Amino acid sequence: MNITLTVNGQSIARDVEPNVLLADFLRDHLRLTGTHVGCDTTQCGCCIVHLDGKAVKSCTIFAVQADGSSVLTIEGLAAPDGTLHPVQAAFREHHGLQCGFCTPGMVMMGADIVRRIPGADEQTVRHELEGNICRCTGYQGIVEAIVDAASQGARS
Amino acid sequence: MRNFDYHRPTDIAAAARVLAEREDAKLLAGGMTLIPTLKQRLATPTDLVDLGRIAALKGVRREGNGLVIGAMTCHADVATSPVVREAIPALASLAGQIGDPAVRHRGTIGGSVANADPAADYPAGVVGLDATVITDRREIGADDFFTGLFETALEPGEIITAIRFLLPKRAAYQKFRHPASGYAVAGVMVADFGDAVRVAVTGAGPSAFRLDAMEKALGASFTPGALEGLNPDALELLTDMHASAEYRAHLVGVLARRAVAAIA
CATH class of the missing domain: 3.10.20.30 (Beta-grasp domain)
Structure with missing residues (x-):
């Protein structure tokens, strides 16, 4: 087709x-x-x-x-000039990855969370990440990164 | 996965025609259950009829003293709809507890109800809120719709077009969520319609069912205490690797009391 x-x-x-x-x-x-x-x-x-x-x-x-x-x-998430999406930048800042396998999904979900829920707090982000699994169990940095990016969205 | 012919009708009649003409055609709604089923070859249909392009099947509207939700409305849209949140907040809450956010962006109310998974959330909502399942042929009352494990009153080729809910005075849904799958180990919808109280359970039996004893007790006294000693009989409940029937009977009691406490 x-x-x-x-x-x-x-x-x-x-x-x-x-x-x-x-x-x-x-x-x-x-x-x-x-x-x-x-x-x-x-x-x-x-x-x-x-x-x-x-x-x-x-x-x-x-x-x-x-x-x-x-x-x-x-x-396609970063700007054409290479400027990182706020969630990507926050993952780098907060070391939101270990082996990196889950990272593309975590970042894309993070961008979706930030879009839907500006200012999302830690509990909300953890709840919203129910459908994303990190085999390294490196959730702490991932959650911190998304909370940070969500707070930037709420400010802007 | 076996291959199949893919159809994408833009109206319900065309979808019904394909179902009637093809050897083993299945409807594709959100696909959140069907596609995993196809991957495992638990189903090998010759044809898939995608309902995703039929605009008439989507959306939420108030209609008289009811709320009508199109069959292809996704869980996220029900959970966040201002119309649903105002009319039946318990239903919006239920939709927001299904699966995970990405699944809620695809999964639909019509797909969930037609699939009749014993651990799905919507069956408790449909039965508890005394909803009517509207198809391309007729209307089916909630009490007659779920007939067994993954079985419904739908006839071959019949298509759910919408679900119509009555507005309760108050209602609440409580769920004990399986931590990995997000399905209900048990879930209870309690709805007070003023002249009648309905209590519907999902996750605990082969299909959603009502608890007459709890309904009568709440009709007399709408308090959590009225439900003491009225847990369902474990002999009629499911046992699986996640929970025993006895544990499910206990959970149903706890969840029903929590639901009542939330709105009493």
Whole structure:
């Protein structure tokens, strides 16, 4: 099936089988390997991207369902000039990663949290991260980073 | 995953037509249960009919003394809808406790109700709030809808278009959440309609069910204390690796009392 979608601001047209997951489409067809597949069972959140502005688990969506939509992946989150998104900058500042495998999903979820809940406090952020799993258990820095970025959003 | 033919109708009649014509066509709503099921090959449909492009199935509206939620309305939209929060805050709260934020951006009320997972949250809301399931053929009352484990009164090819809720005087949903899956180990919706009280349980039995003894007791005295000694019989509840039937019976009592305490 022919699909046309916008990925990180670029219009993309491809022919895909209906059973191709969005995560596999991004990784294998577009070579955007920043989106990770951790559990492949809708639990770990490593595959989170934004579909029409909302955080979704791309391992549990078919690429054909995204036809006509806009997808933002970790590769497209920073500004074109390389300026980091506030959540990315906060992850660097607060050391919000250890092995890095969950990081793309954590950052994309963090950006979604900051968008929806400016000024989100620690308890809120921990609650909102229920669908993201860090195997290193490095949640402290991740939570601090998102709380910091959310406070910047609330100030601006 | 086996491949399938993908259909994307823009109206309900076209969706019904594909279901009728194809050998083993399944409806795709939010896909939060169906896609994992396909990955495990627990289902191998020949065709998927994606309801995501049917605008008439989305949205929330007040209708007379009721609240109508389109089948393809996602959990996040129900949880944050000012209309739902004003009309039935307990329902908005229930929707906000399903899965995780990314799942709530995709999963839908129609998909959840049609799937009738014994541990899903919405069945307690539908039964507890005396909702009506509206399909492309008829209207089905909540008490007649859930018929067993993953079984409903829906006929082959029948499509849920919306759920209509009556507005209670007060209602509350309490859930004991499985920490990994987010599903209800047990969940209880208590709704007071003035002339009647309804208590509906999910997570504890093969499908959502009401507790007559609790409803009668709350009708006489709407207090947590009125529910003492009225836990359901464990013999009729589920045991699995997460909780025994006896523990679930205990949880149902605790959750029902908490729900009443929250609104008494």
